[in-house]
Amino acid sequence: xxxxxxxxxxxxxxxxxxxxxxxxxxxxxxxxxxxxxxxxxxxxxxxxxxxxxxxxxxxxxxxxxxxxxxxxxxxxxxxxxxxxxxxxxxxxxxxxxxxxxxxxxxxxxxxxxxxxxxxxxxxxxxxxxxxxxxxxxxxxxxxxxxxxxxxxxxxxxxxxxxxxxxxxxxxxxxxxxxxxxxxxxxxxxxxxxxxxxxxxxxxxxxxxxxxxxxxxxxxxxxxxxxxxxxxxxxxxxxxxxxxxxxxxxxxxxxxxxxxxxxxxxxxxxxxxxxxxxxxxxxxxxxxxxxxxxxxxxxxxxxxxxxxxxxxxxxxxxxxxxxxxxxxxxxxxxx
Amino acid sequence: xxxxxxxxxxxxxxxxxxxxxxxxxxxxxxxxxxxxxxxxxxxxxxxxxxxxxxxxxxxxxxxxxxxxxxxxxxxxxxxxxxxxxxxxxxxxxxxxxxxxxxxxxxxxxxxxxxxxxxxxxxxxxxxxxxxxxxxxxxxxxxxxxxxxxxxxxxxxxxxxxxxxxxxxxxxxxxxxxxxxxxxxxxxxxxxxxxxxxxxxxxxxxxxxxxxxxxxxxxxxxxxxxxxxxxxxxxxxxxxxxxxxxxxxxxxxxxxxxxxxxxxxxxxxxxxxxxxxxxxxxxxxxxxxxxxxxxxxxxxxxxxxxxxxxxxxxxxxxxxxxxxxxxxxxxxxxxxxxxxxxxxxxxxxxxxxxxxxxxxxxxxxxxxxxxxxxxxxxxxxxxxxxxxxxxxxxxxxxxxxxxxxxxxxxxxxxxxxxxxxxxxxxxxxxxxxxxxxxxxxxxxxxxxxxxxxxxxxxxxxxxxx
Numbered sequence: 001x002x003x004x005x006x007x008x009x010x011x012x013x014x015x016x017x018x019x020x021x022x023x024x025x026x027x028x029x030x031x032x033x034x035x036x037x038x039x040x041x042x043x044x045x046x047x048x049x050x051x052x053x054x055x056x057x058x059x060x061x062x063x064x065x066x067x068x069x070x071x072x073x074x075x076x077x078x079x080x081x082x083x084x085x086x087x088x089x090x091x092x093x094x095x096x097x098x099x100x101x102x103x104x105x106x107x108x109x110x111x112x113x114x115x116x117x118x119x120x121x122x123x124x125x126x127x128x129x130x131x132x133x134x135x136x137x138x139x140x141x142x143x144x145x146x147x148x149x150x151x152x153x154x155x156x157x158x159x160x161x162x163x164x165x166x167x168x169x170x171x172x173x174x175x176x177x178x179x180x181x182x183x184x185x186x187x188x189x190x191x192x193x194x195x196x197x198x199x200x201x202x203x204x205x206x207x208x209x210x211x212x213x214x215x216x217x218x219x220x221x222x223x224x225x226x227x228x229x230x231x232x233x234x235x236x237x238x239x240x241x242x243x244x245x246x247x248x249x250x251x252x253x254x255x256x257x258x259x260x261x262x263x264x265x266x267x268x269x270x271x272x273x274x275x276x277x278x279x280x281x282x283x284x285x286x287x288x289x290x291x292x293x294x295x296x297x298x299x300x301x302x303x304x305x306x307x308x309x310x311x312x313x314x315x316x317x318x319x320x321x322x323x324x325x326x327x328x329x330x331x332x333x334x
Numbered sequence: 335x336x337x338x339x340x341x342x343x344x345x346x347x348x349x350x351x352x353x354x355x356x357x358x359x360x361x362x363x364x365x366x367x368x369x370x371x372x373x374x375x376x377x378x379x380x381x382x383x384x385x386x387x388x389x390x391x392x393x394x395x396x397x398x399x400x401x402x403x404x405x406x407x408x409x410x411x412x413x414x415x416x417x418x419x420x421x422x423x424x425x426x427x428x429x430x431x432x433x434x435x436x437x438x439x440x441x442x443x444x445x446x447x448x449x450x451x452x453x454x455x456x457x458x459x460x461x462x463x464x465x466x467x468x469x470x471x472x473x474x475x476x477x478x479x480x481x482x483x484x485x486x487x488x489x490x491x492x493x494x495x496x497x498x499x500x501x502x503x504x505x506x507x508x509x510x511x512x513x514x515x516x517x518x519x520x521x522x523x524x525x526x527x528x529x530x531x532x533x534x535x536x537x538x539x540x541x542x543x544x545x546x547x548x549x550x551x552x553x554x555x556x557x558x559x560x561x562x563x564x565x566x567x568x569x570x571x572x573x574x575x576x577x578x579x580x581x582x583x584x585x586x587x588x589x590x591x592x593x594x595x596x597x598x599x600x601x602x603x604x605x606x607x608x609x610x611x612x613x614x615x616x617x618x619x620x621x622x623x624x625x626x627x628x629x630x631x632x633x634x635x636x637x638x639x640x641x642x643x644x645x646x647x648x649x650x651x652x653x654x655x656x657x658x659x660x661x662x663x664x665x666x667x668x669x670x671x672x673x674x675x676x677x678x679x680x681x682x683x684x685x686x687x688x689x690x691x692x693x694x695x696x697x698x699x700x701x702x703x704x705x706x707x708x709x710x711x712x713x714x715x716x717x718x719x720x721x722x723x724x725x726x727x728x729x730x731x732x733x734x735x736x737x738x739x740x741x742x743x744x745x746x747x748x749x750x751x752x753x754x755x756x757x758x759x760x761x762x763x764x765x766x767x768x769x770x771x772x773x774x775x776x777x778x779x780x781x782x783x784x785x786x787x788x789x790x791x792x793x794x795x796x797x798x
Binding site for chain 2 (some may be wrong): 033034125151193194196214238239
């Protein structure tokens, strides 16, 4: 499958919940340390193994994460390293974008998640140790959840319970929250090191996975969180992001600073079922498509976004096109 | 900057965690980022904002021909300069009225007359009257000084686009001293030494630093060999601008139109034994001969410089980046040692070490000084004058600097990312040296699916 080259270093990639072939990519200049950022909305052309860019938006600081709205097919939100959250609408002309800039976090916004069940609200995770709840129609946040002692890297809504979400933090805990409650409802001191990502299982709403700097991914059952259900070892460096598969119950995908994207099945003995090492720099973003079974995307600091079908080589070009495209196809081979 | 350091710390902690990282995130001493091991010395730092870099987008030269006998012997000097000025504009599709200044390094011609000739050449090249022209003279380094002056003016904000050029017709203006010499020179040895013929300074260097005739002839042979190989393989085609001119037969007076596009001083089949037969020219029992000295030549060169932000806006590929320049003074009696002092100065002010430089163009005024400088700085011969030097190609005084910039940058472009830094340097009569550090220009990323933003209205409101 083809790849897409971004001018800046990739940070996050998300499939659109409405269009099978559409993705959003969050990128930041100079590895997100200093400089601008850009959000790309890209599309896989149906007939050609080429990824097109539909539109891109520049930001003053790096973009660390991006999330699609679940209610409007053209709206996306971007987490910017200067602490703001930008709302974009691809259906509007470029000069109207960003629709809104939500600036409340005191430090970098690192993670976003849109509520898939209620569809009207989203969460932001920030390095200012807080999680904020927002809706698109309000300029200010609805709630701020401040309990973590260090950067919150990731938030994830529970796929079944519309008011429950989890947050992963550098204070080595995963906290479960309910928006109806004032504070966290559960604290899982999951690892000895920072926890960079968390995600809920899409088929069992009590299972949650956490990915840590200690190179492991642990699967927890919230009903008994003292002992993990499973520990997945195999990455060589900190695990940056994980995602449970929307199509298979026990499949989880992860990407790591060891430049690989790994597929795990936590129900079987030898959990590592696939490893892709197509990136030549830290692999920092990965996503699985909800609409197409097995379609996955990853991005990394090597400025490339790969979209491929699980089981195939991400670098291999699927179709061999007619002669006039042949030379262009050749240039796609990295 | 504080923010950047904090972000770097957060990322570093992911890779190299201490057990209770969230408690110690205020503490900086546990972790450190080490300098990039990708080859540059740690001291190198970009001091300017990226877009403020002065970059070279085009560098061209005429062929260099032997004066009095070669291809340009009947060519007016302004007819040498006009084609290269035209070339830098045509090849980059630049509107000539956007050029802020043209600075021409030129040495031997009478000052005002040559300055007027340069103005005329600019008109011939299609520049409008609104583009000013000036000359600069630092003897043999004038071409390089012109490039440095334009770079400095761009950095100073005088203009955004400039041309640094070189012009010399040693046929029209041979080396000579007009009028009498102030008797005062006899009272001061250094002043008197400024009058020494260049060849005598070469003998002085050879004698004082023990450079043998054999070594000098070998260097000359190498120069010819490399220059011949470069010409044969077509490498110089990238940088040479053909000049349509005329040759007048000295006997019959017939004019023949010709197009000169090849350096005519190169002798592919020169050997050490052939050169060994030549008699020393400057000193009895000396070592400097016509064979191991630079040739007296005619030619011109031009280098187009602009701010990087302007180049990117115009979509011009960047041939090289101008980094630093240094001019130093040395003993006039051994002026040839100039590069040995100037190169370390320029390299140091670029924040680099000599080892970081991948390619050198050191003017071969004389093999004696060239060999001395190479040995003194302990430079790898494989990195120096890889396409030959002045002994084979020629040394039209004011052109050399601009010519070396063109040759250097085109060669760095051919060599790829491996070849990051290059240095141009030369010794200067009356006891000076000059050197400039260039970096390869490869920031234009050809493989990029992202759409190029054409007009400001497409940027999100944020980016303004």
